[in-house]
Structures are given as structure tokens and as C-alpha cells.
Amino acid sequence: MSLIYKIATKQSEFEQILKLNYRTFVEEIPQHNENESRTLIDKFHNENKYIVCMKDEQLIGMICVRSNRPFSLDGKIGKVEEHLPVIVENPCEIRLLAVDPQYRNGRAFLGLAQALIRYCLKLGYDAALISGTTREQKLYGQMGFQPFAYLTGDEDAAFQPMYLTKTTFDEGIAGRILKEQVNFLPGPATISESVKAALSASPFSHRSKGFETLLQAVQNKLTTLANAKYVQILHGTGTLANDVVAGQLSLMSGKGLILVNGEFGERLVNHAERFGLDFDIVETEWGTPFRKEHIEEAVKSGVHHWLWAVHCETSTGVLNDIELLKSICESNNLQLSLDCISSIGAVPLNLDGVLFASGVSGKALASYSGLSFVFHNVQVSPNKNLPRYLDLGAYAAADGIPYSQSSNLVTALAEALKRYKSPEVEFDIIEKRYDLIRNGVEEAGLTILSEKSDSANPIMTILLPKEISAKELGDNLYLNGYNLHYESSYLNERNWMQISCINDVGEKDIRKMLSILKGLCMVDREPSIIR
Structure with missing residues (x-):
């Protein structure tokens, strides 16, 4: 089994921590007195967050993080900020770096350093401080630690105050070999080098002919990908796109029906409530798709004029059946609208017969967050009853450019869409x-x-x-x-x-x-x- 790094939470892990602590800081580095239990409890044990390296169920290395002040170093050299050569605002203290002698081939040390920097960055620390034993100065340097202030301790156990920042870590061996986090998030997406380059190009005016041509090309690629007649590109998130859809539904007469089988279906309900729409809800258990019989039972009264649902319900991983929804809507003379935010670019999408549908740039299309789309299969006109930014007709009337737009975001999206030739x-x-x-x-x-x-x-x-x-x-x-x-x-x-x-x-x-x-x-x- 590979070495695994984790936060210690188990009784068996803490028992091994106390033993490794004793072997390292009593028997190897004579910093504390011997005892019969052959365990050593750190004075800040209850405040420490231990990052440990495990091989199967054996703990082979550890390092701990503590953020409570005063730090140990504060007690040895005074307030550490007065000695540091860099300005820090949210430091943490690193203590008890130890690895079982059998595994001191560098791999466990480097792995602990990488886990440490990930942990610190995730919690927003901008510097990590440590008293490093002078016996391992080279190793600390490889991890990116830099000395400051003066030695503490005594001849038998001398320690050098050291600090680590993201910059010094990146310059050390551990930082140079650290891979980026492998991304299994539904967004933000992993961005390719070509899309990064497109975003960093010099911006140009949204009123230029070049931008108009670029936007039309992107719109054509999106409508082809989704099999829709029209699409308007908005500068904002999927929430904006669904607000725009809700705005269009508010202009329609009659009652609606919203289908819910997860968090994002519930959010459609919230969009509709904020616009004061008149609607009913058909709710299905999370983790299961919409059921034909439930929907048909709800619409048989004939009072509903539109239906709104999520295609790919991100919260559960369920893909709802668009063709089923189209069939029911056609049979009952309903207009269908869809949230396709997590499905566009990830699964085949056929929006023919769908009135409105929302999408975004920052998920499967693998561009930057910041652009959203509303597809529509009928022409729409401006309507003064809607807020200007939410008026889909205003976008259509201005050929997609009613307000200021970012050429960088649109250029990046155009580059990302090149993947979809097939x-x-x-x-x-x-x-x-x-x-x-x-x-x-x-x-x-x-x-x-x-x-x-x-x-x-x-x-x-x-x-x-x-x-x-x-x-x-x-x-x-x-x-x-x-x-x-x-x-x-x-x-x-x-x-x-x-x-x-x-x-x-x-x-x-x-x-x-x-x-x-x-x-x-x-x-x-x-x-x-x-x-």
C-alpha cells in the first residue's frame, strides 16, 4: 500500500504518536527525560493538529500544526514577527516533525512537507514556524524552511528557528516536485494551457467588430452543441442564468410546475418564489429520477402551462430524462425549461423543443467561471417589467452585446469549445x-x-x-x-x-x-x- 497522509483522529494513531514522540525527542534527541511508559505527551497535545504518515496501520511519521498564541518560539526568542525577514499576518507553529528511522529515505519527509503546505494553504496560514534540530538542517532546507533569529536549546539539543512560506516551499525540493491538486470537483474546472493563454491575451473592446465576430462564433458553437436555435451569453454564474429563465417564465400566463429531486431542483423553486411565480411542485426522492406517473398525475388537471426541471441533478448524480419530459410536455401542451448547467458539454444534449435552458462556462466546457448561457428556441423581445440585466430580450435585441463584456472570458470559452469538433x-x-x-x-x-x-x-x-x-x-x-x-x-x-x-x-x-x-x-x- 502507498504511504497515506491524514489528520490523526483515531485512538490507535494517538497511541503511536506518543511512542514516536518519545523515541524521537527522548531517546534520539535528548530534549526530555526518560520514563517507564516510553511515551511522551506534548505540552500542547490537545491544541495540536497532527498530520501523520501511515503505511497500512503503522504510523511512520508525523508533524503537527498549532495556531494558538503564544507559540513555543515566542517563549524562546520573543514575538516571532519581530525577527522574521518577511511580513506575515496569519502564521502557525509547526512542531514535532518526526519519522521512524526505517523510513528516513526522504519520501516520508517530503510527503509530510507537501501535506503540511496543502493543509496550511487550505486553512489560510501564510507562514509556518518551526524550531528545527540542527542535526537535520539540510533536510529542512529541502522542504523550503529558511533560518531566522538565533539558535535555542543547548549543545545536546540545539534548535534553529525557521520559517516556511508558499514562496520558500516552491523554491525547495519538496515544492519543485509537488504536483498540482488532481481535480475531481464539478467546478471550477481544470483549465488547459491553451485556455489559460487565451484568457491572458490583451483585452479588446466589446463594441469592436472583432468582438462581435468572436461572440457570434461562440454562440454558433454552443447552439450546435446543444441543438438549440438561439443562445445569449451572460456575464455571471448559473444563478444569473436561472434568474433570467425565471424572469421569462414570469411573463407567461398560467400556472407552472417545478420538478425537484435534489438540491438544484430546490434552488429552482427558490428562483421561482423570488419572482412571485404561481407554481406547484412534484418532489421525488433524492437519488432517483423523475417518474412519469408522478408528473402525469400532477398535470392531468390541465391548469399548468409550463414545466421547469434540472437535467443533471449535480447534488445526487442523477440524469433526468429530457425526452420523457419533452413527451409529457408535448402531450399536455406545456412549455419546458431546463437547468443544463452540469450537463452541457458532458453528455449529449438535444434542446429541440425546449423553451429555455441554462448553462455555464466553468464546468464540463472546461473554461473559466464567469459566463453563463440561456438557450431559447423562440425569439424574445425586451420587456421593461424585468430588471435590465435579467432581460433576455435586451440581449437578443442587441445581438448579444447589450452591456460591457469581457473579451478575455469569451476568448477563453472560444478556445475551450475547440475540443467539441467531435x-x-x-x-x-x-x-x-x-x-x-x-x-x-x-x-x-x-x-x-x-x-x-x-x-x-x-x-x-x-x-x-x-x-x-x-x-x-x-x-x-x-x-x-x-x-x-x-x-x-x-x-x-x-x-x-x-x-x-x-x-x-x-x-x-x-x-x-x-x-x-x-x-x-x-x-x-x-x-x-x-x-
């Missing part, structure tokens, strides 16, 4: 990536919320057993270099974790992530202790 190739890649990950997750003994037949290839939702905390597991995967989706409130409430398959991640990185995931789950089945 959309089916991209869809196939995502599907194969999904199958590989799903198989690995199930082999690890974990359960996927949605049935395979109902699932959306862009994302899957994992149901974790009660003894495994989604937050702890997600934090630990982050320390190992893998960024999964677990911090949204609707996931925290249910102890769910999500893996997105939209990003360009190779098979080797996928298999390594799955191995770490399995290893962490095996370790974490022992309940955490409260500290």
Missing part, C-alpha cells in the same frame, strides 16, 4: 472515466447513491457509512493531493462525498486516488475520538 469523443471520454471511478469506488466497499441506469456521467455521489466522516475523508484526500467535492452544506448534512468526472484526469491519477480512498476508508472505519 462532441461524441468528449462524451465517451467522460463516460469511460466515470465507469473506471465507479468500479473503483464500489470495489472499495462504498455505495453510489444513484443506480447506474439513472446516473449522470459528469458526477457521482458516494454514501459514506456513519463511522466515516465525509469532511475528514475529504480533508485527508486533499492532503494526499486529490480535490473531491464534500464541503457544500447539502453534502455535509448527509455525510455524502462527490467525485466529478468532467476534468482531464489520466488513468494513473484516477487509480492512485482510488487506492488512497480505499486505504483511508480502511483506516477510518475505526471511529474518531473527540479531542
Whole structure:
């Protein structure tokens, strides 16, 4: 099994921490007195956050982080900020760096340094301070630590105050070999070098002929990809696009129906409430697709004029059936609108027969967040009853450029869309990536919320057993270099974790992530202790 880095939470881990602490700082470095228990409890033990390196169930290395002031160094040299050669605003203290002598080949040390820098950056620390034993100055330097102030301790156990920042870490060996986090988030997407270059090009006026030509080309690519007649590009998130759709629905007469089977269906309800729309709700259990009989039962009264639903329900990983919804709407003379934010660019999309649909640039299309789309299959006119920025007709009347727009964001999106010369190739890649990950997750003994037949290839939702905390597991995967989706409130409430398959991640990185995931789950089945 690979070395795994995690935050210590288990009784067995803390027992091993005390033993390694004793072996290192009593027997090897004579900093403390011997005792019969052969364990050493640090004076800040209850404040320390221990990052540990595990091989199977054996703890082979550790480092701990503490942010409470005063630091140990404050007591030795005075306020550390007065000695530092750099300005810091939110430092933390690093203590008890120790690795079992059998594993001091550099790998565990470097892994701990990388886990440490990820942890510190995630929590917003801008500097890490440590008293480094003079015996290992070269090693600390490889990790990026820089000396400051003066030696402390005595001849038998001399220590050099040192500091680590993101800059000094990047300049050390550990930083130079540190890979970027492998992205399994549903957004922001992993950005290719060509798209990065497009964004950084010199901006040009949105009133120029060049911008008009660029925008029309992007609109043509989007409508071709989604099989829609028209699309307007908005500068904002998917929330803006759905507000624009809600605004258009507010101009229609009659009652509506909103379908809900997850968090983002509930958000459509909130959009509709804020516009004062008259509507009913058909709610289906999270993790299951919309049921034909439920919808037909709701619309048989004939009072509904429109229906609004989410295509790919990101919160659960369910892909709802567009053709089913089209059929029901056609049979009952309803106008259909869809949230396609997580599906555009990830699965085949046919918006023929759909009145309005929303999408974004920063998910499967793999461009930067900041642009959203509203597709429409009928011509729309400006309407003064709507706020200017939410008036879809105002965009259409101005050929898509009613207000200031960013040429950089549109240029980046144009570059990202070049991948879709053969959309089916991209869809196939995502599907194969999904199958590989799903198989690995199930082999690890974990359960996927949605049935395979109902699932959306862009994302899957994992149901974790009660003894495994989604937050702890997600934090630990982050320390190992893998960024999964677990911090949204609707996931925290249910102890769910999500893996997105939209990003360009190779098979080797996928298999390594799955191995770490399995290893962490095996370790974490022992309940955490409260500290």
C-alpha cells in the first residue's frame, strides 16, 4: 500500500504518536527525560493538529500544526514577527516533525512537507514556524524552511528557528516536485494551457467588430452543441442564468410546475418564489429520477402551462430524462425549461423543443467561471417589467452585446469549445472515466447513491457509512493531493462525498486516488475520538 497522509483522529494513531514522540525527542534527541511508559505527551497535545504518515496501520511519521498564541518560539526568542525577514499576518507553529528511522529515505519527509503546505494553504496560514534540530538542517532546507533569529536549546539539543512560506516551499525540493491538486470537483474546472493563454491575451473592446465576430462564433458553437436555435451569453454564474429563465417564465400566463429531486431542483423553486411565480411542485426522492406517473398525475388537471426541471441533478448524480419530459410536455401542451448547467458539454444534449435552458462556462466546457448561457428556441423581445440585466430580450435585441463584456472570458470559452469538433469523443471520454471511478469506488466497499441506469456521467455521489466522516475523508484526500467535492452544506448534512468526472484526469491519477480512498476508508472505519 502507498504511504497515506491524514489528520490523526483515531485512538490507535494517538497511541503511536506518543511512542514516536518519545523515541524521537527522548531517546534520539535528548530534549526530555526518560520514563517507564516510553511515551511522551506534548505540552500542547490537545491544541495540536497532527498530520501523520501511515503505511497500512503503522504510523511512520508525523508533524503537527498549532495556531494558538503564544507559540513555543515566542517563549524562546520573543514575538516571532519581530525577527522574521518577511511580513506575515496569519502564521502557525509547526512542531514535532518526526519519522521512524526505517523510513528516513526522504519520501516520508517530503510527503509530510507537501501535506503540511496543502493543509496550511487550505486553512489560510501564510507562514509556518518551526524550531528545527540542527542535526537535520539540510533536510529542512529541502522542504523550503529558511533560518531566522538565533539558535535555542543547548549543545545536546540545539534548535534553529525557521520559517516556511508558499514562496520558500516552491523554491525547495519538496515544492519543485509537488504536483498540482488532481481535480475531481464539478467546478471550477481544470483549465488547459491553451485556455489559460487565451484568457491572458490583451483585452479588446466589446463594441469592436472583432468582438462581435468572436461572440457570434461562440454562440454558433454552443447552439450546435446543444441543438438549440438561439443562445445569449451572460456575464455571471448559473444563478444569473436561472434568474433570467425565471424572469421569462414570469411573463407567461398560467400556472407552472417545478420538478425537484435534489438540491438544484430546490434552488429552482427558490428562483421561482423570488419572482412571485404561481407554481406547484412534484418532489421525488433524492437519488432517483423523475417518474412519469408522478408528473402525469400532477398535470392531468390541465391548469399548468409550463414545466421547469434540472437535467443533471449535480447534488445526487442523477440524469433526468429530457425526452420523457419533452413527451409529457408535448402531450399536455406545456412549455419546458431546463437547468443544463452540469450537463452541457458532458453528455449529449438535444434542446429541440425546449423553451429555455441554462448553462455555464466553468464546468464540463472546461473554461473559466464567469459566463453563463440561456438557450431559447423562440425569439424574445425586451420587456421593461424585468430588471435590465435579467432581460433576455435586451440581449437578443442587441445581438448579444447589450452591456460591457469581457473579451478575455469569451476568448477563453472560444478556445475551450475547440475540443467539441467531435462532441461524441468528449462524451465517451467522460463516460469511460466515470465507469473506471465507479468500479473503483464500489470495489472499495462504498455505495453510489444513484443506480447506474439513472446516473449522470459528469458526477457521482458516494454514501459514506456513519463511522466515516465525509469532511475528514475529504480533508485527508486533499492532503494526499486529490480535490473531491464534500464541503457544500447539502453534502455535509448527509455525510455524502462527490467525485466529478468532467476534468482531464489520466488513468494513473484516477487509480492512485482510488487506492488512497480505499486505504483511508480502511483506516477510518475505526471511529474518531473527540479531542
